Amino acid sequence: MSSLVNSNSWQNKLKSCKGDYPTLKQQKTIEENFQRDDIFGHKYNVNDLFKQFYKVWPEESQRVKPKRQPNSFMILRAVLGLVANDKNIKSKIGDGTEQSRLASFIWGGASENEKNKFEQLCSEFKTLHRQLYPQYVYKPTPRNTKVGSVVEIKTAESYQSLGISTSISAPMGHIGRSFQTEINDTYQHQEEMEMEINTSELDQHTFFDGYFPYVQYNNQHYSSISVNCPDPNDGQTSFSGNVDLLTPHFTTVRHPFGSYQDLQFPRAGRQNNNKFYK
Numbered sequence: 001m002s003s004l005v006n007s008n009s010w011q012n013k014l015k016s017c018k019g020d021y022p023t024l025k026q027q028k029t030i031e032e033n034f035q036r037d038d039i040f041g042h043k044y045n046v047n048d049l050f051k052q053f054y055k056v057w058p059e060e061s062q063r064v065k066p067k068r069q070p071n072s073f074m075i076l077r078a079v080l081g082l083v084a085n086d087k088n089i090k091s092k093i094g095d096g097t098e099q100s101r102l103a104s105f106i107w108g109g110a111s112e113n114e115k116n117k118f119e120q121l122c123s124e125f126k127t128l129h130r131q132l133y134p135q136y137v138y139k140p141t142p143r144n145t146k147v148g149s150v151v152e153i154k155t156a157e158s159y160q161s162l163g164i165s166t167s168i169s170a171p172m173g174h175i176g177r178s179f180q181t182e183i184n185d186t187y188q189h190q191e192e193m194e195m196e197i198n199t200s201e202l203d204q205h206t207f208f209d210g211y212f213p214y215v216q217y218n219n220q221h222y223s224s225i226s227v228n229c230p231d232p233n234d235g236q237t238s239f240s241g242n243v244d245l246l247t248p249h250f251t252t253v254r255h256p257f258g259s260y261q262d263l264q265f266p267r268a269g270r271q272n273n274n275k276f277y278k
Contacts, residue, residue, distance in 0.1 A: 009036040013109035022105045030102055033092055038083045039076065039106060040114045046124045052078045058132060066133040069126045072118040076110075077103040079118075 010031050015021050022030070050058050053070065070078070080103050084090045093099050107115070129136070 010109075014105040016104045016108040018108075022102075026102060026105065029092060029094075030106065033087070033089050034080075034083060039079060040110070040117065042079050042083065044079060044082055046121065046128050048082065049075060049078050049121070049125055050128065052082055058128065061132040066129070066136040068138050069129045070122065072115065072122040073103070073107050075118045075122050075125065076107050080106070 010027075013036070014027060014030060021027075047058055049070075050061075053067070054061065054064050056063055077100060080093070081090070081099060084093050084099075093102055
């Protein structure tokens, strides 16, 4: 009979703040072991809660290091643990993680008046905490990862003035493929290349004593970067130019193959042993 009364008191009042509901096992754990009044009509005061959090009474507070003051939900979680201890059913509510889950369902289904009781107790606890630890200031633990790691804050001017060594993927116009390129502040020495083009009407760009036709296209996601692609068979690809990572505008891409789709830009290739690479 008692179990039925408990079940009715929790009916439609167990859900998390995210709208999740407990599993059948979690629901039975709460309904069969706790009455709703055990939690929201509890008898514990701020000293009992301090003992629950610090394992010592406030008179012995100097024996332990201060911790961050709990919020109202953590107060409810502590009350749940105190009730379980008094009923000798601590093992039935699981470990700390499971206890937090159970408390979240109880908290999410509580009314505003029920939550206000824990808000008031939370305020009292903070007052006691300030009295016991007047010098305490909460400092969040930094999330920096490795020892010795350095964090640099970069601005747009930093990227414009420094030579950036990084890898980016630059789409190559109408060819439909991308080359992985590396930005270097100085050009590496490469063999001289002679490129043959079949038109005099194209705008041309000299690079390593050769000429490269270019394809211009509009890309709002990339900056204006001049990409020089001598020959994919060389296994080397480099590009140069000032990188403006913040301003979207036209990107001019120069490559030795011309366009495979636009008749205005005929193909160009590398003359090597009387073979024409396309």
